[in-house]
Amino acid sequence: MDERSAVVVEDDPDLGDAISQVLQQAGFHTVVASTGADALALVHGTAPDLVTLDLTLPDIDGVEVCRQIRTVSDCYVIVISGRSAEVDRLIGLEVGADDYLVKPFSMRELQARVAALFRRPRGTDPAVAVAAAAPPARRAEPPAWTPPPGCDDLVLDESAREVLVKGAEVDLTRTEFDLLAHLVNRPGVVIARDDLMRAVWASDYVPDSTHVVDVHLANVRRKLRHAAAGNQWIRTIRGVGFRYDPCCT
Missing domain, CATH: 3.40.50.2300 (Response regulator)
Structure with missing residues (x-):
């Protein structure tokens, strides 16, 4: 290794x-x-x-x-x-x-x-994680992945750790991707903040406050909304947690 x-x-x-x-x-x-x-x-x-x-x-x-x-x-x-x-x-x-x-x-x-x-999965090989001043090469066309059930716009590929919205790649941090993936894999299910923290941080140690979940998911929603001109997919359930709705607007 x-x-x-x-x-x-x-x-x-x-x-x-x-x-x-x-x-x-x-x-x-x-x-x-x-x-x-x-x-x-x-x-x-x-x-x-x-x-x-x-x-x-x-x-x-x-x-x-x-x-x-x-x-x-x-x-x-x-x-x-x-x-x-x-x-x-x-x-x-x-x-x-x-x-x-x-x-x-x-x-x-x-x-x-x-x-x-x-203990969380790495998304890319560190040898290719850094580009110099030039921007990374763009795909000629998006890969032919199957979208999540009921949604034609948002595509999340866990093996490649990539998210596409209407064919355009959305740049998420490692934590943002992990939180989104956990929600996308359970469409329509309300997931409590504590459960998201345990799932994403995946150890006995978790951050001091569940507010970090709100901060990271606010970033995710902002990026998805920008890419999809309004759609954000993630709903806040007051006093409980968050829910992924495949085609919410």
């Missing part, structure tokens, strides 16, 4: 070394970046499996770094930050982070969160 790789983005050298050592013990090859520019260069050049990302960097704000990482990579991203306000957590998740860890934290908790992420 190939060794996994990680980029540790942290401007505190002692903490960066500590995180690096923990990840090395978990089987990762690690490199440390102390600035946002260095971090982006490493992500472009090494196609890591994991990025741990401090939000407070000397040059580029970590939120912008995360946003730029998501344009070129589907690696797991764990934000590690001293910003503990809910708004900071939500912003981190909205720009594509898979998890958010508040300083100070224990290294055992970091290990548990990394292990939880990697």
Whole structure:
């Protein structure tokens, strides 16, 4: 099995070394970046499996770094930050982070969160996850997949981890895809937030609040609605959870 790789983005050298050592013990090859520019260069050049990302960097704000990482990579991203306000957590998740860890934290908790992420399936080979400045090549035509029952517009292929809306690919993060897939596989069934968290995070560790589910699904609905000019398919059932309706408008 190939060794996994990680980029540790942290401007505190002692903490960066500590995180690096923990990840090395978990089987990762690690490199440390102390600035946002260095971090982006490493992500472009090494196609890591994991990025741990401090939000407070000397040059580029970590939120912008995360946003730029998501344009070129589907690696797991764990934000590690001293910003503990809910708004900071939500912003981190909205720009594509898979998890958010508040300083100070224990290294055992970091290990548990990394292990939880990697129990979820990877969507692409890290060797091809990064393109340089050029945009990825587009398909000549969409694959001939069978749409979910009752819906001609939304196509979700779990083996390829791709979503098409009216033939156009929709770019979802790993967490967004997993949540959508869990709902699509149970059309018309109301799924509670707690059940979605257990299914998607797939471990004894789950995020601190079910509100992260709402944030990620809000992103999914925004992207689907944009692609389908109004359709969003996911219904919020107040006080309970969410339901996938194949052809709702």
